[in-house]
Amino acid sequence: MRAIAVPGSNSETTRRDNLSALLREVHLAGPRSRSDLVALTGLNRSTVGDLVAELAGQGLVREQRGDSxxxxxxxxxxxxxDSDGALVLAVSIAVHWLTVATVGLGCVVVERVRRDWSGEPPSLDRVLGDIHEMSRSLLARPGVHERLVGVGVAAVGPVRSRDGYVHFAPNLGWTAVPMAERIADLLDLGVPVMVRNQSDLGARAEHLRGAGVGVDDLVYLYCDVGVGAGIVSGGRPLVGARGYAGEVGHMTVDPEGSPCGCGSRGCWETVVGERALLRNAGHDPDGGVHEVDAVLRSAETGEPTAVAAVEALARPLGIGMAGLVNLFDPRVVVLGGLFARLAPLLMPGVETELAQRVLSVDREPVRVIPSRLGEDAPLLGAAERAFEPLLADPLRGFARVATVRDGGAMANV
Amino acid sequence: MRAIAVPGSNSETTRRDNLSALLREVHLAGPRSRSDLVALTGLNRSTVGDLVAELAGQGLVREQRGDSxxxxxxxxxxxxxDSDGALVLAVSIAVHWLTVATVGLGCVVVERVRRDWSGEPPSLDRVLGDIHEMSRSLLARPGVHERLVGVGVAAVGPVRSRDGYVHFAPNLGWTAVPMAERIADLLDLGVPVMVRNQSDLGARAEHLRGAGVGVDDLVYLYCDVGVGAGIVSGGRPLVGARGYAGEVGHMTVDPEGSPCGCGSRGCWETVVGERALLRNAGHDPDGGVHEVDAVLRSAETGEPTAVAAVEALARPLGIGMAGLVNLFDPRVVVLGGLFARLAPLLMPGVETELAQRVLSVDREPVRVIPSRLGEDAPLLGAAERAFEPLLADPLRGFARVATVRDGGAMANV
DNA sequence: AATGTTTGTGGTACGGTGCAACAAACGTGA
DNA sequence: TCACGTTTGTTGCACCGTACCACAAACATT
Structure with a gap:
């Protein structure tokens, strides 16, 4: 017989769902009066009072005298x-830098540490060592351990959602990294460690707290060195069967194009990624963040070859984006990472291609807007992902887990 | 203040959800013993007994003595x-034919009528007239009216899910058709009329009853004359902000390619659609179904130009499909419509491109399989969509509605 | 200061599911 | 053929959660 299709509901699930709805609301939308919560949920005044009292008893929310x-x-x-009521550790691994932060309920960044790498991409051991060291100083603060409910990690490359496994990260030169397991062993905190792709988490953050608040259908296009997308459709993140959804960087745009780090050729990433920009500008494609900054400064001063290098990205970016718009029918496309910094120069060319290639049905044109959270998007998305089990079940969120590498039932959330 | 994010739960929603889970289970998975239902839902024996009794009282299910x-x-x-307990009217509009059927709970086709068009694509009025006439004979059977819960329509072209509006259907030459409204006025049945794109409904049917049963992440690629996709991700259909998701036919694959009916150029559809096949084979691109049959018969006998014409589709099909696989991370790709008929000849070329261009992470390779429901997929998907409100709320499913054009709350289901 | 309005609070009612005991229906083995 | 174990339907009651109602508290208005 087939596995459980839809588990039945009972009074426990009812209670859990209502507690979850209230906690999620004040976590995401900020302070709310109790009467607002009554209106939002449609629940009775007494019920809301009871639920809020229970959440307050768990230390998850606080009530203040309302001012008339x-x-x-x-x-x-x-x-x-209550931003002290529950905490997560958020980690964002990028190609050129690493950020670690403690984040409280309501997505309040309590403390953050950043480390930049110059030159060669760092080895896996180097990165894990840095994560260990930076986390220790953050977690040493009094009371942090007791209130920690999870660890969220934004990683470069495709991440298997079931167990947070990174099969390869071409732009870092890593292969076969059981990332969630490694970090869980490293930190040994007894809380779930959830690893996701940086684009997926960036999309989550922009959807919940950034340029896409209130937009249930969006595409987040992120360029670190490679190009990835995070998709939110119907208010839910698109994950795919194993968590690899959104790998737009390796769509073929030119069957006979240049070889790509992934083994294929003519991938989108080879014509719109960081290396393409540097190559267009006549710089070393592997020059990294400093070379990119140099090109950007030149372009901002109007230096012709730099401007041309940026604008040369616009057409293939617009063509690919038009395809994504036809595929996902988003209301908004959010540009993140390098794309956000290049946005002013890219937009005219992008809009031209969109106007020509997006299926012109009755819709108002898709809005293409830059990220609001910038480089923090993946970090905040990682925090949000780590809060998810607590938000889904506020009473069990503090339970220490035996298996600390992700959660089966929550793998695809 | 923001609109209701998560409506609260109470005993009513609990009851509704449990009734829904049981009815959906026996509707989709077929007959089930009560003890199976207990195991599947995790509910108590007495609860399941009570719920089943209520469904039986509504005439939606029947119990038979169990055989040991x-x-x-x-x-x-x-x-x-109970296949007589509730009925829907399902309509499938294709470019070359029209099918209308009454379908009972459990997706039992009670009666069906098909009409083929030859030559020029039919006018809108012709199609609506045929729908009217064919429906009337089906609905004239005794008892049908009383048990009818909805009308589902699979239409050519992008369909706005909010109100079932078809802005244009290039392959039929229609524009600005308020399809749901027109059909609702025509039939005047007092039940919701839901119109969706044929690819979306085909995907739904293959997911629920065809080649994709048990697969929660799949891409259904459908070729009628144009090319469309229906996507199921995490067990849910991908609809997009307005219902236009899945328009893969108009992804740009060659920026300088031939013009397309949509106004753009180099669309995928121009190199893998029906017209491309006929052009490759040296036939009239607008020759329609008979010319296609002729090419297929030649190809099956091994006639070289016909075989070459088919195989010429394989490479662009494989390249585009690889992009879709990277984007959606499906477990299965289902080929529908013309693609299903061409599958044996297309597969080698498609597999070659997939092997080269799909991001080779640890996953087992995506399975590409032909449709199991064939040309019926959109029809059955339309029926399933029409049953959805009843399945979601078995007690209110029979309520006659004032506004018969789709449902706001259920627009994106 | 009196009045009307909005909201929190406490007690009770209602509905839904869970549980335990019993009865029914089956196969097995003596 | 009958006693026994097993599985499941049935029934009455307990438990849990929310809804409702009446009352009190806290505010603005006049």
């Missing part, structure tokens, strides 16, 4: 997420 | 969906 804003009637107390 | 299959213990009665 000139309205008649008894003021409703304000409920807000 | 040599196992000890009291036999559990078999619960099966």
């Amino acid at each position: 804003l000139g309205a008649p009637g008894r003021p409703s107390p304000t409920v807000h997420a | 299959l040599g196992a000890p213990g009291r036999p559990s009665p078999t619960v099966h969906a």
Whole structure:
């Protein structure tokens, strides 16, 4: 017989779902009066009072005397997420830098540390060592351990969602890294470690707290060195069967094009990625962040070859983006990473291709906008992902787990 | 304040969800013993008994004495969906033909009528007239009206899910058709009329009852005259902000390619669609179904130019498919419509491109398989879509609606 | 200061599922 | 043929969660 299709509901699931809805609301949307929560959920006043009291008892939310804003009637107390009530450790691994932060409920960054790498891409051991060291200083603060509910990691390359395994990261030269397991062993915290692709987490952050708030269908295009996308469709992240969805960088755009690090040729990434920009500008394609900065500064001053190098990305970017728009029908495309920095120079060329190639149905044109969270998007997305089990079940979120590498049931969330 | 994010749960929603889970199970998976339902849902024996009794009271399911299959213990009665308990009218509009059917719960086709068009594509009025006439004979059967819960329509071209509006259908020469409204006015049945794109509905049918049963992540590639895709991700259909997701036919594959009916140029559809096949074979690109049959028969006998014409589709098909696989990370790609008929000849070339261009992470290779439902897929998907409101809320499914054009809350299901 | 409005609070009612005991229906083995 | 173990339906009751109602508290208005 088939596995459980839809597990049945009972009073426990009802309670859990309602607690989850309230905690998620104050976590994502900020402080809310209790009467607002009544209106939002449609639940009864007494029920909301009871639920909020339970969340407050767990230390997850706090209530403050409501201030009357000139309205008649008894003021409703304000409920807000307690940023000390639960914490996560968020890690963002990029090709050129590493960020580690402790983040409190409500997505409040408590403390953050960043380390830049220059020259050659760092080895895996170097990165793991840095994560270890930087985390230790953050976790040493009093009370942090007790309130820690998870670790979220944004990684370069395709990540298998089931167990946070990174099969390869061509732009870092890594292969076969059981990333979640390595980090879990390293930190030994007894909380779940969730590893996801940086683009997927960037999309999550922009959707929940950035340029895509309130937009349930968006495509987030991210360029670190390679190019990836995170897709939110119907308010849910698109993950795919194993977690590899969104690998737009390796769509073939020219069957006879240049070889790509992935083994194929003519991948989109070879014509719109960081290396393509540097090559266009006559710089060393592997020059890294400093060379990119140099090209950007030149382009901003109007230096012709630099401007031309940037603008040469616009057409293939626009053509590929048009395909993505036809595929996903998003309301918004958010440009992240390098694309966000290049946005002013890229937009005219991109818009030209979109106008020509997006299926012109009745819709208002797709809005293409730069990221609002910038380089922090993957980090904040990692934090949000780590909070997810607590938000889904506020009473069990603190349970220490035996298996610390992701969670089967929550693999595709 | 923001709109309701997550409506609260109470005992009513619990009851509704559990009734829905049971009805959906017997509708989709066929007859189930009550003890199976207990195991599947995790609900208590008494609860399942009560729920089944309520569904039986509504005439939606029936119980039969269970036959003991040599196992000890009291036999559990078999619960099966009552195919007379609820009916939908399913309509499938293709470029070359039209099918109308009444379909009972459990997706039992009660009666079906098909009409082929030859020569020029039919006018909108002709099609609507045929739908009217064919439906009337099906609906004239005694008892049909009372048990009818909805109308599902598979249409050519992008369909706006909110209201079933077809902005244009280039392969039929239609523009600006409020299809759901037109059909609702035509039939005047007082039940919701849901119009969706044929590829989206084909994907739904293959997912629920065809080649993709049990596969929660699949891409369904459908070729009627144009090329479209229906995507199921995480068990849910991908719809996009307005319902236009999956328009793969108009991804640019050659920026300088031939012009397409959509106004752009170099669209995928121009190199892998029906017209491309006929052009490759030296036939009239607009020759329609008879010319296609002629090419297929020649190819099957090994006639070289016909074989070459088919095989010439394989490479661009494989390249584009590789991009889709990288984007969606499906477990299965289902070939529908013309692609299913061409599958044996196309597969070698397609597999070559996939092997080269799909990001070779640890996954087992994507399986590319032909449709199991063939030309019926969009029809059955339309039926499934029409059953959805009943399955989601078995007690209210029979309520006659004032607004018969789709449903706001269920627009993106 | 009186009044109307809005909201929190506490007690009770209602609905849904879970549980335990019993009965029914089967196969097995003496 | 009958006693026994096993599995499952059935029934009455307990438990849990939310809804409802009445009342009190806290505000603005007049």
